[in-house]
Structures are given as C-alpha cells and as structure tokens.
Amino acid sequence: MGFLDDVISTGKNVVSAAGKKTDEAVRFSKLKIKESQLNGDIRNKFETLGSLIYQMAKSGEKNSEQFDALVAELDDCYAQLEEISQQFDEMRNEVTCPSCGAKSKTDNSYCSKCGAKLPVKPEPAEENADVIDETKDGE
Ligand SMILES: [Zn+2]
Numbered sequence: 001m002g003f004l005d006d007v008i009s010t011g012k013n014v015v016s017a018a019g020k021k022t023d024e025a026v027r028f029s030k031l032k033i034k035e036s037q038l039n040g041d042i043r044n045k046f047e048t049l050g051s052l053i054y055q056m057a058k059s060g061e062k063n064s065e066q067f068d069a070l071v072a073e074l075d076d077c078y079a080q081l082e083e084i085s086q087q088f089d090e091m092r093n094e095v096t097c098p099s100c101g102a103k104s105k106t107d108n109s110y111c112s113k114c115g116a117k118l119p120v121k122p123e124p125a126e127e128n129a130d131v132i133d134e135t136k137d138g139e
Helices: 002-059 064-091 134-138
Strands: 094-096 103-105
Touching: 002 064, 064 094
Parallel strands: none
Antiparallel strands: 094 103
C-alpha cells in the first residue's frame, strides 16, 4: 500500500514538473511562431511600401494616407517584436543592454560587453512569473 502510494505521488510530481516544462516549451515555440510571422509581416509591408513609393514616383501623385498607414503598421510590428524579445529575455533570465543590445544575465548590474548600467528586473515570482508587480517600487 505504502509503496504504491509513494509510486503514485512520485508519479504525480514527475507529471507536474514535466507539465511545467512543457508549458514553457509551448510558450517558447508559440513566441517563436509569432516572431517569424511578424518578421514575415514586416517583409510584406516593406514590399508594399516599396511598390507604393514606386507608384508615387511614377505617377507623381502622393498617396500619403496609405504611406503613413503602412509606416504606422510597421511601427506596430516592431513594437510587438520588441515585446516578444523581452519575453524571450525573461524566459532565459536575461536582460538586453539598452546601450549595445548585448544579452546579460538578470543578476548582472552592468553589461558584460560595454559596461552600461542594466535595467533592474523584478524578482521572478514563484507561481505567477507572468505577473509583474509594479507596486513594489517603494521598497
Ligand atoms: Zn552593453
């Protein structure tokens, strides 16, 4: 009986640990997919932008509304890419140097490449790593 209980509970622990790892892996691959989709989007938008510029040069007419819209869409894509890269950093416990863009471990205070001060990342919470508590600044 006791042995079986042990086996069952150990089994449960293994499953939950594996489940957590799988969650991470799923999250990672989902981000990877989103990242490549965004990069594809960006390429497409640049292509559209290029042909729009070509048409404008050919016709001598300015279609600045469509042009501005495309630029805004590209900005949006870049912002989303930035967000994704921050999430990757978080998962790898890394921060991106604001000065040179090199990756450092979160426990470093200064960039190992250029020596710039690194942004302080909040301690990752045990359960809800996704929730960043910003009310703790005063401590
Ligand atoms: Zn740096």
